[in-house]
Amino acid sequence: MAAVVEHTHDGVSLIEVNGKKILEKNISFEENQDLELESLRLEEIFSYVNTADTRELHFLLDGYKMSLELAEDGIVQGFGLKSGRAYLSEVYGDHVPADLYEHPMNYLPDDLPTRARILVAAASDARMGGSRLPAMAAMGDGNQGLTAMIPVGTAAEFLGKNEDETIRALALSCLMLFYVKIHIGRAAAFCLCAIAASAGAAAGLAYLMGASEKQLKAAVKNSISPLCGMLCDGAKNACALKMAIASSTAISAVTLAFKDVECGFYDGVADDTLEQTVSCITDIAAGSMDMLDKAMVDEILKKSERRRMEMQKN
Template sequence: MITHDDITKMLEMEMQPALGCTGPTAYALAAARCKPFLTADVNLMNIYVSPAFLKIGFGVATPGTTEPGIGIAAAIGLLGGDYTLGMEVLKPCTPQNIQKAQLMVDEGRVQIFSDGEETGVYVRAEVITNNETVITILSGKHDGIISVSVNGQEMFHNEDSLKEIEQDEVFLTPDIIFDYISHVDTKELQFLLDGYKMNLALAEDGLKNEFGLHSGRAYLRSTFQKNKVPADLFEQPLKYLPVTLDKKVQILVSAASDARMGGSSYPAMAAMGDGNQGITAILPVGLAAESYNSSKEEMIRALALSCLMLFFVKIHIGRSAAFCMCAIAASAGATAGICYLKGLDEKAIRGAVKNSISPLAGMLCDGAKNGCALKMSIASMTALNAVELAESGIEVGYFDGVADNTLEETVNCITDIANKSMDLLDELMVNSILLKEERKRKKCKTI
């Protein structure tokens, strides 16, 4: 049975800073883990990924560059990454590392393969020199290095920590979460406030600079009449944020995604290995706490509730899914956290979470990309609307599609659909990516 201390440990382990999108970060980490065993120049690096992870790296930039793709992320990790930093593996990378990595990719010394036999989070980096072949396998978690071998001899093996975490997670339920939130000493969870500040700084970077889709900047600019846009709007963006919570959430959540997907060097506080989910679960709750003049203790409890409700949903569906987990899991968290700040009881919170995840259940995860900002904006706005409806006693139920009488039954229904459709949906989405790439190559040949 999961204990109070187990839950605190889970929060500490699963809420961690991550530099860049955790898809490219995982490729970089796997490649960087090979580096200590290399004794000669690299001839070739092969990166094998599950279909789910192929789509994750296709359209998102690696920090320090606007270049999207799996190859460049892995090459930068190999040449400049430090695997001991985990999800911040790319922190020590320099412009020179990035330049050399780009050359390595341009020379065709990085090859990407989809391994159809693997599912979920899976990366295998194979680095070949004249002296050795080093293989690192990352599985289950975005920082879950489980094996390193050199010339066929395994030098490192560790799957125990992941299994231990998963065993604890199985027992996490809404009842246990609510009890924990009521009794936890908030001094144990100060790092969640740091996570809020971290994601807010990332959002500010997304407003100051033209990262990704520029959606946060567009939302901010739209709050002013065309001829009354301040000259220093994007130099001091936080100064010009609107007063209304919904617009403020939309701007900052979108901007944080713009920055993270577009190559910002600012980290995000990630949730269960995903920075966008951490942004969507944390920023709306922190902004709501400030808007409602909540106490520091109330804010911490609300942030913890948001994270744990995200965990509850994601544990069922899995760490990698064909459905957008910002829409399903992170919106569930944001909804619960905001409800807590508004003083809603447990029954209302459960109803609000159902109101949030039910209409978003069919949103596909078609990879990490600049357009994630749009989905995160929708998820955040839906969370706010779900809270508003729950305040009026409105709750979807048995006759409302994937929704059911209870939150647990609703999550079970969505989980069943997500798990049974995942392989097919991932295959179709990966095929669409490959067709786009083939079309691009054919077009280049005709020019």
């Protein structure tokens, strides 16, 4: 079986089975929309978030609630790697409540980083492991939506923020994700949950905590810098672990920014400004990453062939 995917994750233009074409079509792609987003300045994003009519953005709250339902399903049903279950049970050590996995939302810890990590991982467990519940995608990707929304929504609850403030923070998280992703590329070899969605979460979290524009940009840079080397090796159960790391990094990045810690010019891909930092990663993504993609696919196919041979022997 062979398939060709163009432009976007769902842009399937060709499917062949045993040498026979069962699907072939031209995939159109609206580049104008991407070009418009690429020209969007961060100041315009900040201005929109502060002035938007939140009644038109209420669907973001629905997306957050949808994400929580998915997280609960991940723990109750024990989907995927069961990483959400593992993170939750770790909180209680040797004294795990008898109904922990039946009513997990009653036992979430009063600790923002840990709670967000549990919920993000559990939601991914469910989505990657076969749950029938929906996830709200962000720029075409459900896992990125979960990573951008759950830490921000959870923080809003912790901080006692009202609905208006929560919606604006969720909007900023998604828009920052869009900003980073549209520059790096929709299907880059990087893990965009780690880079783009974590950047979004950092922005939304910083907004909720009353950050200045300088602190907010520092938080996003602090999130991007340590995660820029994380690669995408396909959609699978282990995405939950990457998303948990992305969530924790976003929260830590904001904490550091408020203590005047900021990755800068002498720190690898980080640069003087957030815009320059994103530009640096964009250049890397547009460079030799095609070779990396091919090497990644080759290794996965090699592994699959090895398993096929092992099964034939048995």
